Amino acid sequence: MNYLGLLQVGAFRSFSKCNLKGGKTMKTKSNNCNNNNTRVLMRDGKNHFSNQHFHSTTMRKNEKDSNSFENKLENEYQFLKVEEDGGNKHRINVSINRKQVHNAFNEILIHELTKAFKAISQSNYRAVVITGTGNSFSAGADLNWMKKMANNPREQNEKDSLELFDMIYSIKTCPIPVIARINGPALGGGSGIVAACDMGYSVSTAKFGFTEVKIGLIPAVISPFVMEKIGKGNCSHYFLTGERFGAEEAKRMGLIQQHFETEEQMDSEVKRVTEEICSNGPKSMKLCKQLIRNISNMNYNDASTKVFVANEIASIRASEEGQIGLNAFLNKTKPNW
Numbered sequence: 001m002n003y004l005g006l007l008q009v010g011a012f013r014s015f016s017k018c019n020l021k022g023g024k025t026m027k028t029k030s031n032n033c034n035n036n037n038t039r040v041l042m043r044d045g046k047n048h049f050s051n052q053h054f055h056s057t058t059m060r061k062n063e064k065d066s067n068s069f070e071n072k073l074e075n076e077y078q079f080l081k082v083e084e085d086g087g088n089k090h091r092i093n094v095s096i097n098r099k100q101v102h103n104a105f106n107e108i109l110i111h112e113l114t115k116a117f118k119a120i121s122q123s124n125y126r127a128v129v130i131t132g133t134g135n136s137f138s139a140g141a142d143l144n145w146m147k148k149m150a151n152n153p154r155e156q157n158e159k160d161s162l163e164l165f166d167m168i169y170s171i172k173t174c175p176i177p178v179i180a181r182i183n184g185p186a187l188g189g190g191s192g193i194v195a196a197c198d199m200g201y202s203v204s205t206a207k208f209g210f211t212e213v214k215i216g217l218i219p220a221v222i223s224p225f226v227m228e229k230i231g232k233g234n235c236s237h238y239f240l241t242g243e244r245f246g247a248e249e250a251k252r253m254g255l256i257q258q259h260f261e262t263e264e265q266m267d268s269e270v271k272r273v274t275e276e277i278c279s280n281g282p283k284s285m286k287l288c289k290q291l292i293r294n295i296s297n298m299n300y301n302d303a304s305t306k307v308f309v310a311n312e313i314a315s316i317r318a319s320e321e322g323q324i325g326l327n328a329f330l331n332k333t334k335p336n337w
Helices: 107-120 144-149 154-172 189-196 223-241 248-253 263-278 282-295 303-318 318-329
Strands: 011-018 023-031 039-045 049-052 080-084 090-097 125-132 177-181 199-203 205-210 244-247 256-259
Touching: 011 248, 023 199, 023 318, 080 107, 090 107, 107 154, 125 263, 144 154, 154 189, 189 205, 189 223, 199 223, 199 248, 205 248, 244 248, 244 303, 256 263, 263 318, 282 303
Parallel strands: 090 125, 125 177, 177 199, 199 256
Antiparallel strands: 011 023, 039 049, 080 090, 205 244
16 A cells, blocks of 8 residues: 655654655654544554554555645645544544634745645545634734735735635635534634635634724635625625624524534534545545536526536446445445445
């Protein structure tokens, strides 16, 4: 089996070398922090791999996948922790790791999130969970970063804004289902990230808001993603007032699916939902995300819509995965995917 693309995350690091298939050696870094919920596969000096528990993880790829994480990810992230879930090998967890500033993002984190989601999009994982470390999901843009941008010329401000858009877009267009685990406040761009996810689950104490007008700005970059998620009426109210709102209101307007009194209850639901997702046909899940994106711009009165949906179902029925799924259903067995 191929073990490719060791993804580094965390602060305390030790160096190791991992011999990859074909004799290629890659230098990697790993945490010294123990975590029983995540797993890293390290070379043990023999001809096999042994399990050790760290905050960092090995990004595993099976032999059928020709895409190597080596070509898409650097070994180190300064403000991200990216971990394969210890209880579900098909799930990858992405944690924003700037808890000293409530996981606010600056230019470095923006670049890292974009890079990580572009690489994850090429992987064999079936579900992505994004969250924040500490007690916050994300407070949006870092104040020091905004202060620096205020002193930059307009051209640099536009470049930074385009990069922020690319970050949100990389989450929105990830072909793998993305679940937001909202462990605390998600404000400004933090709520924008939630809007870009396919679904979201939060603690009941979480606060949301598009607070840009409170400091003389507007939520321009995140507005297309938020508008699609919660609608024009809700955007009009919360963009213009800038007021914060709670988890129940976020659920009412469709920004999240559910909220829970404790993190344990939230994590239990996230676990259940991701396991449901990961039990489905992996290719059909990606095609289903494409279907949702495409059909939202179509009208059922248009003849082209009729042709489009008929072609979609005909193609998937005739596909290898479709045949496996149908045969398993008819024979009352579990599909082999």
